Amino acid sequence: MQIDAGLGQVVATNTSQIPYYLVGDKWIRLPDSLKHITVGPAGIWSINSETKISKYVAGNWVTYLFFQLNLNCQNKGWSHIDGKLSMIEVATDGSVFGVNSAGDVFTRDGITASKPEGTGWSNVPMYMPKKHETYDLGRLWVVSKTGVTMVCTH
Structure with missing residues (x-):
């Protein structure tokens, strides 16, 4: 179970890893089963149980990287993004950060x-493995695998 908010938008997963998007006072179910979901100016991003990264593209049939979306209208709304992460965060300035299973922190370019x-x-x-991160107002906040909380400017 997890929740994230950005720019007045709220997304969450329930205990069954089913993702939802809050519209007014109603939760709208999103497709797929997700380990982690985040929302912000760069859109809605997720990580599934296989640690694959996706970006929600409501109704857009496009090709990203090496993954072609289904052109016969059977796309579930997610576009494959290269890489494998344990968690992902979209900041209010549109930056995207993530942590992999080894505790390495990454930022999305371009x-x-x-x-x-x-x-x-x-x-x-970073000088020690991380398990969680969040970014806002030019500051990267991280929690190490040993529970140490740090902040740095990025």
Whole structure:
């Protein structure tokens, strides 16, 4: 179970890892089963149980990277993004950060209005493995696997 908010939008997963989007006072079910979901100016991003990264693209039939969306209208609304993460976060400025199972922190490069899924991942060097991160107002907050909380400017 997990919840995330950004720019007045709220997304969550229940204990069965089913994702939802809050519209007014009603939760709208999103497709798939997700380990983690986040929302912000860069859209809705998720990680499934196989640690695959996706970006929700409501109604857009496009090709990203090496994964082609189903052109016969059977797409569930998610576009595949390269890489494997344990958690992902979309910041209010549109930045996307994530942590992999080894505790390495990454940021998504090349996010623009014309390419909202970005172009690749860059490692953010840290001196100990992390289990969680969040980013806002130019500050990257991280929690290490041993429970130490740190903040740095990025």
